[in-house]
Amino acid sequence: MPFIALPYIIRIVGGENYGLIAFVQTVVSYFSIIINFGLDVSAVKDVAILRNDKEQLSQLVSSVLCIKFFLWIFSSFILITCCLVFDVFRSNVLLIFFAYLSCFSDILFPVWYFQGIERMKYITFVRFFSILFYTISIFIFIHSSDDYIFIPLLQSLGMLLSGFISIYLLLVVEKIHLSFVSYSNMKAYFLASIPFFISRLSLLINAGIAKIICGIFFSMQSVAAFDIAQKIANVAFIPLQMINQSVYPHLARIRDRQFARKCFGFMCVCSSVVTLFIYIFAPLGIAFFAGEELTEAVGILRILCVFVFCGGISLYLGTPLLVAFGYPRPFNVSVIGSTFVLIVIYLLLYYLDLFTVQTFALVLGITELFIVLYRLYYCLKYKILYYNAT
Template sequence: MKDKIVDLVSRNIRLLKNFSYLSVIQLINILIPLIIYPYLIKVLGEDTYGNVIYAQTIIGYIVIIINFGFNITATKEVSVNRDNAENLSEIISAVYAIKSFLTLLSFGILLIYMSLSFEGSQNQLLLLFTFSLCLNELLFPVWYFQGIEEMKFITIITLVGRIIFFVAIFLFVKEKSHYLRIPLINGFCALVTALISLYIIFVKNGLTLILPKFSRVFKFFKDAIPIFVSEFSVKTYLGTNKLILGQLSGMRYVAYYDLAEKIITAIKVPIKIAGQVILPKISLDKDINFIHKFFKYSFFFNVTSMLLVLFFGKYFILFLGGEGMLPSLDVLKILALTIPIVAMSSIFGLQLLIPIGYINYFSKSVILSAILYIILVFGLYIFNEINLMSLSFVNVLVELFGCLILYFGCRKYRLI
């Protein structure tokens, strides 16, 4: 038994290292916002904090546009060409060219939206400042470091940025009128981490930016479209709930939903980490048996996590937001049902269908899920039943629907 364990560890040492690094990253990204959450709620209040989250939700759609699916497609390309510096330089150059164009296009769309918006100038200014979050998506090449499986760089860079953010929030956000400083702090941290990562790529690793061939750029753009469509569709049924609540119920309800979502996101961290770690491995060796073994452990872990939230969710709410945020509890219990569902969807889609080559099927499944979301929300609107609870149930139903489609796809292509 001991020899088997040693052999298993030795054969997957890189996976274990990357899992450790990504665990640190996700803990940093989840814990720091949760730690400062009680402080921001106390200083800003539910309504103002809801405005900040509302702006971040809108910019979240732009982040998806700028990312354009490269977190998967570019990671795969870098993984395959990791030992060829010339190809890596061309890949990086092509991806940055596309991202730069999409950033300018998105900023133009945002300016048009703000000019047509009937909201107050302060809310428009908040939205403009929050756009600075896009600097991280434009410049920080997570896809490169994932592709070469050097997660330690992402870990160090992320740690630096989050520490700066943590300290700056307590130093510069001390009253409700300081809410505009939050996106500016985020933007500054994004710029710092981006500059560090660019130094590593172009100075330490010796890669260069070149003028990529149009055919190469077009190919990258075309290959990423299915992933972009799927990720934008996912954003539709995961992020739109807060926009709807902000428009129809008030920013206080955005804060309620956001707290429950933050807790569930923290619980789902292992799912995300595992997917990021094993994607390069599966892209290279197409080891389906490895995924089958992984599925068993993943399902058990995530069912246990769901039960933990169902039984102890109240204490999570009280610890983070106090009694004033208890309306989040029912939302939290409903969204907890998505934990094992999302885990299975991740395996069926991101670890089986995409690496094996069935990207189009994956994209179609997500688009269908987004269409179902729109239909359900429209039905709730017609019958005047839009509220925290109903939108939370819609989220669960859509996630379950998407998971089933992915499952049948894996059966269709004999992957399970």
């Protein structure tokens, strides 16, 4: 959801209904991961290699779209089964259906293709159109708490319209011709995307499992409080991500360990400043976005400061250091390992009867701390952070 519409949505539909929407959208995001299956990462390189060969490129695009379509059918069967078996799904089937419509745009919107041919302006235009359509529609059609059910529908419609625009750009402007594809080609592309799928799934489990459990064991009000706190925490990452994105190409090119160590100290300071800012202004931020509706989110956001601080450091230790210096494996393993840590902690909390929204926020910080320690160990092992390393 665009931040510009968030305060309006919470005030109009209320915390309970907003929490239900957040719960449903979190569930649907797992199906989106299945449909994309890492192809939105693995296919970028293939497109970049084949960009000057229209025939081969058309075969690649056809294969990826075909795989995604079959995965969408598979996901639809799983979702229908869940709606028949679980009460929480069955009682909100229309809301889930409206949210799930957005998953079809995962087929239609070939971000991976536009990235591969370096037509980033297409991605910017299409995403801007989707956000603009959704934001305007919210203010036009959402006027009472009973209208909450239409919020995921409006979001899905915006994404579907953007998807159809993308298909037009793909087939008409880029002149890609869809054709029948061989099973062997589809299998090869599918298998190549598995590592990226696992990594993406791990990240999504880390980010979304707390809201799923809150929706099952607690109330949708708790989901809303956790969601709004998590959204603000994620926004805090934006300046840290921008710093990492600017440093990464330079480090990848020169691999200067002395510069890397100086940047590490700088990132620690930046993470500390951002974390302190979030902690101090947490009440103001929650009041702005949620009013008096979700005051419990203040405590959750302050606990998430551990996540923000560790996350800022883990970002730098990941792509700008480990990947840039040629060690991608510890980078990927740290993400997957953190998911195992998270699941083990959740099982312990359940066994010890310590399930609370606050402990869920703390678990996010602990898993991010695990990533920091794991990546830092390998940065020291490979002497990336040493001045006179050879």
